[in-house]
Amino acid sequence: MIFLQLFATFFLIGLFTFGGGAAMLSLIQDQVVTKFGWLSEAQFTDIVAISQCTPGPIGVNCATYTGYEVAGLAGSAVATFALVLPSFIIFYGIIYLYNKYHRTRLFGDVMDGLRPAVAGLIGAAALILMFRFSADGWVPRAEVIPENFGSPASWVIMGASFVAAYAFRVNPILLMIAGGILGLILF
Numbered sequence: 606m607i608f609l610q611l612f613a614t615f616f617l618i619g620l621f622t623f624g625g626g627a628a629m630l631s632l633i634q635d636q637v638v639t640k641f642g643w644l645s646e647a648q649f650t651d652i653v654a655i656s657q658c659t660p661g662p663i664g665v666n667c668a669t670y671t672g673y674e675v676a677g678l679a680g681s682a683v684a685t686f687a688l689v690l691p692s693f694i695i696f697y698g699i700i701y702l703y704n705k706y707h708r709t710r711l712f713g714d715v716m717d718g719l720r721p722a723v724a725g726l727i728g729a730a731a732l733i734l735m736f737r738f739s740a741d742g743w744v745p746r747a748e749v750i751p752e753n754f755g756s757p758a759s760w761v762i763m764g765a766s767f768v769a770a771y772a773f774r775v776n777p778i779l780l781m782i783a784g785g786i787l788g789l790i791l792f
Contacts, residue, residue: 607676608683610641615668615687626664629688633667643675665689758791 614636622629630653637643644652652674656666665688672684706712736743762784769775 608680611672611675611680611683612687614641615672615684616690618664618668619688620691622664626662626667629664630667633664633671637671637675644671648674756792758787762787762791 615633618629618632618636622632634649638646638649649671652667652670653663655670656663659666665685668684668688669681673681676683732743736745738744766780766784769780770777
């Protein structure tokens with residue numbers, strides 16, 4: 606019975622949580638601490654801390670450790686499998702639909718509309734993270750952006766990174782390493 610409850614609980618969490626593993630934590634806590642009482646608040650807090658320190662997505666790690674605490678090694682496997690199963694099902698459904706329809710005009714038209722929308726959303730997210738609106742208009746967020754954000758060197762690094770990534774298809778990891786090295790040298 607406990608395995609079925611573990612499976613159902615983590616399957617539903619995996620199915621209805623959007624936004625990654627950190628977004629799952631409150632749902633997991635609500636289910637395993639409040640609803641079922643499988644763990645105490647202190648145990649759950651320890652599991653979250655361990656999940657953050659170990660490699661892998663925090664939501665999956667949390668499900669794995671929770672399953673282990675509730676029903677041992679088998680519970681760990683059930684909770685982990687149940688959490689990731691919805692993503693696999695949705696992913697393979699999207700692959701099936703993509704393979705079936707990606708050459709159609711309708712699909713191309715939809716993608717032509719989605720590409721700029723996604724670019725706009727990413728740009729808006731970046732701006733919202735970098736700036737806040739105040740009585741003085743949009744100002745850099747002091748808590749997020751260091752004092753050298755407005756320096757000419759930082760704008761040159763940003764522009765060069767954009768050109769390198771967009772025009773020359775330089776690997777983003779290499780750009781981040783180069784940006785870090787330049788930051789150490791310049792700032």
